[in-house]
Amino acid sequence: MTNTEALIHELIEKHGKNRNALMPVLQGVVAREKFLSEDTMIAVARELDLSAADVYGTASFYTFLDTKPRGRNIIRVCKTISCHMQGKEAIIRAIEDHLLIKVGETTHDNKFTLLTANCLGWCHKGPVMLVNDEVFPSITPEKVIEIIEEFAKKTN
Amino acid sequence: MSKYMVNLKINNTPIQVEEGTTILDAAKRLNFRIPTLCNHPDLSVAGNCRVCVVEVKGARLLAASCATPVSEGMEVNTNSEKVRIARKHVLELLLSEHNADCTKCFKNGHCELQELASEYRYGDHIFIDLVKAKDKILDISSPSITRDASKCIRCQRCVRTCTELQAVSALAVVHKGDHQIISTFLNKPLNDVVCTNCGQCINRCPTGALYERNYIEDVWHAIYDPNKFVVVETAPATRVALGEDLGLEPGHRVTGKMVSALRKMGFNKVLDTDFTADLTIMEEGTELLTRLKRALVDKDETVKLPLLTSCSPGWVKFQEHMFPDLIDNLSSCKSPQQMFGALAKTYYADKVNIKAENMVVVSIMPCTAKKFECNRSEMRDSGFKDVDYVLTTRELAMMIKQAGIEFDKLEDESYDSILGESTGAAVIFGTTGGVMEAALRTAYEIITGNEVPFTNLNIQPVRGMEGVKEASIKIKNTKPEWNFLEGVELNVAVAHGLANAKQLMELVQSGKSNYHFIEVMGCPGGCIGGGGQPIPTSAEIRKRRAEAIYAEDMGKTIRKSHENPEVAEVYKEYLTHPLGHKSHELLHTHYKVRKRY
Incomplete structure (x- = not known):
């Protein structure tokens, strides 16, 4: 398991395994990694049984949920x-x-x-x-x- | 319990409707048509296009009639000056972001936005044209579906279709504000994401933002080529819907006219996918019985049950993406379309003395996923591309018009032989439950020698538009060779629309089901509601098409696949027996696991 996957697991443990958890999980990843990579969005989608397009749709709506690599x-x-x-x-x-x-x-x-x-x-x-x-x-x-x-x- | 009734007035006309009715529906009952774009009878309410706004007395703002329920004493005006001005602005704003190259558009004449623009005759452009300023995507990656973002008005019907009806969500709303677009995961090409090519989004897109990849010119080219022998096959569901694009009412059966038109267009032979539907029943029915025998007699624990049908290429791809662990439950039978192609370029080519390389197989389908299917690398068992081009029902209607054929004046004609004869069991492949019913009619008779125990062979429990249907048939008085099935309760299920299929597959996955055989069709209603069928679609239209399918079945002299004389002939002359060596070579296939993400 990569560090990001471990983090996602930890966040889902905390926020639940349903669609409502999507925002806090994405925010949690961004807080540490500053942006959401393709692999991250796929991992979150898989864990929450959502489509990857759905996760991308949510992430791209919010300016602070970046999908481009960012500095620390x-x-x-x-x-x-x-x-x-x-x-x-x-x-x-x-x-x-x-x-x-x-x-x-x-x-x-x-x-x-x-x-x-x-x-x-x-x-x-x-x-x-x-x-x-x-x-x-x-x-x-x-x-x-x-x-x-x-x-x-x-x-x- | 009677529901609470609400009294209101629309354009000064009083009406009483049930609580919860929208203004839009109430107005419809009084025959006041309110224009809509984002609203669709198959989908949840979105209320985002604002073209259906109406004035409600006492309200500060105009209300979106599709999203506003009626209330007691409400007074609604659907055509006040305020409403007209607002609608004009809404349309102008939508058009300011819409690439209105209508004369070049594939949806020209079939576009709801164009219709409204023509209805309201707004000539002046009061808003800046934003089309050029935007970075628009034209996605031609898929062999089935073309996506032109410059035509998109972001009504989100496609997104709701993909999510609510199909549980795929390949399309989503991404970005926001003036950057908002409908797109895929990271804007990847449609062919690289979970899209099943079902084309349901096309059926509901009000503009030219989503349409089938069309092969009209390629097919004309083949017809005009004197060196090509062009064979056409027609799917069961096209014959009950084609008329809708040629001026007839839904539910009109046009089988004979369609055959006549195809001949007049210049196809060398007009044959029937229904023939291979009967053949599918022979192969798939035998496959089911073989699996049951392995499970019940040989106690083989590796045998995969329930057997899942594999006629619907949208469903097959869905399964490859979403339920790879159930991939071996899919029947190895190719779809009737592909069985036809493989036989046409081998057995049939020999029969009519044409070299397979000079033969072009065109299929007319209610489906866009079939376009993808014929391009699969597995579908070349004849040594050539088994099916060269797939046209939707809509494309055929366009070609009939182009050919100058007056469709409604055509005399009925019959299919050519061989590969043209079919039974009622094959026709009903076109609607949900049909493959199951056809399979049961044959399998029961093979096992017992008696007809399936339903009045007139009509297996009612698997018919109708319920999302998931179930039936159990107790097998009695078996023939000696099938005595291991004596007293066995054969449990079957039927699902249509991929959201229903998903629900059923989750049940199978959980191990809590006891089904032996499951039919799934990717589209709501089965093929009659396919992504390649005439637009519009609604529950009512699909119901009428299904009724036409069952009427066609009742009108057939032979209604059981195993009694199709041409099928018997092909086995005798060529294939020997179901699941035989030749069948394996030509009529069966395998599947591949695809990534869900």
């Missing part, structure tokens, strides 16, 4: 209007220049993926950024590099 830390910069007006472009540029990747790409060391997100609900403290599950409000191009470096240090 996912940076999401809010791209919606309030953050745009408060300078999200400069934030994105600073990250791109620092990590040498464009939005949608992953660094060569697989430590970071840079994405944008729709409104995170922090309009009063924009621009805002999410790294994995952590929110960073009122960021500046300088501050953002510090935050990323902190994460880089924690990720070996």
